[in-house]
Amino acid sequence: MRPLVWLTAALAVGAASPSAAQDRRPTIPPPSITEYEPVSTLVVPETMVPRAKFPVVDLHGHPPTLDDPETIAEVVDAMDDLNLRVMVQARGSSGARLTSQIEAVRAAGQEDRFVFFTTLDLRNVGPGSGARIAAQLEADVAAGAVGIGEIGKGFGLSNRKSDGSRLQLDDPELDPVWQTAARLGIPVFIHTADPPEFFEPLDYENERWLEMALFENRRFNDPARFPTFETLMEERNRLVARHPETTFILAHMGWHTHDLARLGELFDAHPNVFAEVGAVLYDLGRQPRFAHDFFVAYQDRILFGKDSFRPEEYPYFWRVFETEDEYFDYYRDYHAFWKLYGMGLPDDVLRKLYHENALRVIPNMPTDGFR
Numbered sequence: 251m252r253p254l255v256w257l258t259a260a261l262a263v264g265a266a267s268p269s270a271a272q273d274r275r276p277t278i279p280p281p282s283i284t285e286y287e288p289v290s291t292l293v294v295p296e297t298m299v300p301r302a303k304f305p306v307v308d309l310h311g312h313p314p315t316l317d318d319p320e321t322i323a324e325v326v327d328a329m330d331d332l333n334l335r336v337m338v339q340a341r342g343s344s345g346a347r348l349t350s351q352i353e354a355v356r357a358a359g360q361e362d363r364f365v366f367f368t369t370l371d372l373r374n375v376g377p378g379s380g381a382r383i384a385a386q387l388e389a390d391v392a393a394g395a396v397g398i399g400e401i402g403k404g405f406g407l408s409n410r411k412s413d414g415s416r417l418q419l420d421d422p423e424l425d426p427v428w429q430t431a432a433r434l435g436i437p438v439f440i441h442t443a444d445p446p447e448f449f450e451p452l453d454y455e456n457e458r459w460l461e462m463a464l465f466e467n468r469r470f471n472d473p474a475r476f477p478t479f480e481t482l483m484e485e486r487n488r489l490v491a492r493h494p495e496t497t498f499i500l501a502h503m504g505w506h507t508h509d510l511a512r513l514g515e516l517f518d519a520h521p522n523v524f525a526e527v528g529a530v531l532y533d534l535g536r537q538p539r540f541a542h543d544f545f546v547a548y549q550d551r552i553l554f555g556k557d558s559f560r561p562e563e564y565p566y567f568w569r570v571f572e573t574e575d576e577y578f579d580y581y582r583d584y585h586a587f588w589k590l591y592g593m594g595l596p597d598d599v600l601r602k603l604y605h606e607n608a609l610r611v612i613p614n615m616p617t618d619g620f621r
């Protein structure tokens with residue numbers, strides 16, 4: 251029995267919560283959460299990566315509306331510096347707002363640098379909506395769109411049907427839309443829910459306390475107003491199971507980066523599911539070894555995307571994916587109270603993450619510049 255006792259004791263030590271300085275209290279007023287900004291004294295090798303190692307497709311592009319030559323030129327300049335070869339305009343425009351951008355990009359001679367996803371009008375869905383939305387989808391794809399998205403988090407979280415009830419992600423009325431996407435061979439890029447912490451009580455154990463305190467509109471923890479995180483995950487999982495011929499790309503890694511094994515189970519169960527890394531670098535960079543192994547295991551299922559278009563933030567992604575740097579700053583302090591580490595992904599995985607998977611999943615992609 252002796253080893254067992256030893257094991258129990260060791261587990262207990264490992265599980266003990268950190269002591270609060272042996273019950274001492276600060277003898278001077280402690281700083282607030284927004285005031286305390288310790289500067290790291292750690293001296294370790296630093297590898298800045300201003301340009302990605304291989305050409306990149308940004309699946310989750312949110313550049314400004316690309317309908318004038320100056321904006322297009324500015325975005326292309328920023329893309330060139332970062333080694334972004336193609337940006338998906340994922341702001342999701344339909345009809346005239348879509349075609350005006352496609353035409354402006356062509357007129358600027360930049361049609362090999364941008365592709366466009368269309369959007370779906372998911373407000374007031376009622377009888378007949380599915381067929382109407384599917385018809386608009388057909389028209390937008392005929393006009394040049396190569397995907398749907400980004401479908402925003404309002405779908406599932408807050409969109410109402412014409413009868414006033416919440417529009418569930420797997421509502422059968424929308425079946426013709428997902429079937430049409432499958433027939434046209436275009437992916438559905440969908441953002442469901444938000445970080446699970448946003449659905450939890452706003453207390454001092456919540457890792458996103460500061461962000462939720464700063465942004466009132468990121469609090470989804472009132473069950474009278476919002477479905478739970480798990481409800482949304484169940485609806486999303488039923489949606490992808492119901493349409494196995496339709497390709498779904500989950501924005502923000504499906505908000506499972508804090509529990510990658512769960513995303514792995516989803517990948518294993520549904521070959522039609524892919525995921526995109528936008529705005530979740532804070533989670534990947536705090537588990538570099540586990541995330542490395544996950545990205546290697548699921549190297550055919552993960553696509554690069556950034557979300558908000560701030561050129562100075564992209565190099566943080568390159569650094570986490572490409573280097574083995576340790577303990578460096580993230581670009582947005584309210585996302586994370588921790589530092590990042592490099593995952594050191596191998597070249598063949600980087601190529602898939604950066605562009606090969608996107609070239610496979612999105613139809614009619616420009617192919618110049620990827621060699």
Ligand SMILES: [Zn+2]
Binds near residue numbers: 312340400558
């Ligand atoms: Zn987005």
